[in-house]
Amino acid sequence: MFQHPELSRAATRASGVSRVSRVSRILSRRRTRERERIPFTPLPLSNLDEGIVGWESQDDPAMPLNFTQRKKWLIIGLLSAITLLTPFASSILAPGISSLNREFGNTNSIVGTMTVSVYLLGYVIGPLFLAPLSELYGRQPVLGAANVFFCLWQIGCALAPSIESLIVFRFLAGIGGAGCLVSEPSLPPTPDCALEFGCECESSQG
Numbered sequence: 001m002f003q004h005p006e007l008s009r010a011a012t013r014a015s016g017v018s019r020v021s022r023v024s025r026i027l028s029r030r031r032t033r034e035r036e037r038i039p040f041t042p043l044p045l046s047n048l049d050e051g052i053v054g055w056e057s058q059d060d061p062a063m064p065l066n067f068t069q070r071k072k073w074l075i076i077g078l079l080s081a082i083t084l085l086t087p088f089a090s091s092i093l094a095p096g097i098s099s100l101n102r103e104f105g106n107t108n109s110i111v112g113t114m115t116v117s118v119y120l121l122g123y124v125i126g127p128l129f130l131a132p133l134s135e136l137y138g139r140q141p142v143l144g145a146a147n148v149f150f151c152l153w154q155i156g157c158a159l160a161p162s163i164e165s166l167i168v169f170r171f172l173a174g175i176g177g178a179g180c181l182v183s184e185p186s187l188p189p190t191p192d193c194a195l196e197f198g199c200e201c202e203s204s205q206g
Contacts, residue, residue, distance in 0.1 A: 079180065082147060086177030089154065090119045093170075104163040111163060118167050122174020129175075130182045146179020 043063060044054035055063050064072070093100070097112045106112055126146075134142040153173035160166035 083180045086123075086150060086180055089150075089173065089177060090123065091116065093119075100163070100166075104166075106163050111167075114167050115163065115170055119170045119174040119177075122171040122176075123178050123181075126175035126178030127182045130179050134182060142182075143179050146176045146182075148176075150176030150179070152176075 043058055043060070043065075044052060045058075046052060046054045046056065059066060067075075094116050097115065100115065101107070101112045130142055130146060150173055153169050153176060156169040157166055157173060160169055
């Protein structure tokens with residue numbers, strides 16, 4: 001069907017104006033949301049005479065809300081990675097049970113499946129110890145120690161001389177793997193904390 005060139009150009013200009021209008025509306029809504037953001041609650045400052053232990057100033061660099069965006073995202077990425085890795089380690093052994101039984105000469109299917117399920121037992125028992133320790137010593141040291149504990153016993157699993165020792169090492173690795181589940185989500189999000197991605201960072205700093 002023949003269309004007049006002027007009509008075609010007019011339709012093209014109208015389409016371009018429509019796209020620009022949509023983009024401007026999106027940007028306008030974004031600016032409105034930024035203006036309506038909940039203001040930060042002032043940080044509690046240290047006043048030892050009154051028995052208040054807080055931060056040195058509102059701009060204290062040790063406060064997670066004052067971290068740079070790059071550092072906040074880096075910490076969140078690392079915490080997310082270890083939170084993905086430790087549950088992944090619970091079931092990664094399942095496809096290799098038959099090979100494991102052949103290597104260790106195991107003929108008992110219950111013992112073979114114990115190498116997988118015992119990790120979850122450690123996952124359940126670990127928080128009973130790690131949660132109180134994180135309240136006493138802070139999130140960061142407990143999370144760091146649990147991660148090291150997890151990695152060391154994973155190496156032990158790789159070098160296990162028998163299926164019995166593998167079961168014990170998997171149990172201990174599960175205890176260490178529970179550290180990320182205990183320490184990372186331990187602080188409830190607040191509006192200003194969530195807006196600036198500081199909640200996870202604060203959890204890791206203790």
